[in-house]
């Protein structure tokens with residue numbers, strides 16, 4: 001896996017179709033190379049290619065990438081367009097289990113993560129730990 005040209009951290013491979021869905025049209029055409037996403041929250045780079053002819057930073061990408069955003073709204077589930085704030089609200093309104101949060105917010109089961117999620121992966125790896133953490137916070 002390639003390293004981010006800006007922060008030198010290892011990226012995670014993503015399909016070109018994922019990049020194409022999130023990149024602004026001003027970045028077209030996208031070169032046919034292997035794309036990776038930089039997961040470092042402090043780094044401005046979102047996508048880069050190896051051998052490195054293309055770098056897309058936050059301003060080149062129209063989607064809010066959860067781990068790059070410090071302010072609300074932070075998307076949790078891209079298929080169903082549920083944010084961290086939606087989850088917190090559902091818990092404040094009384095949802096006390098993962099299932100109740102899922103029912104109240106409609107999170108999960110979208111099945112289009114390869115395209116809708118900017119990392120091209122299932123959103124559950126983001127929202128499951130988040131929901132569990134938020135539920136635990138309130139169970140003291």
Ligand SMILES: [Zn+2]
Pocket residue numbers: 004005006007008009038039040043044045
């Ligand atoms: Zn980086």
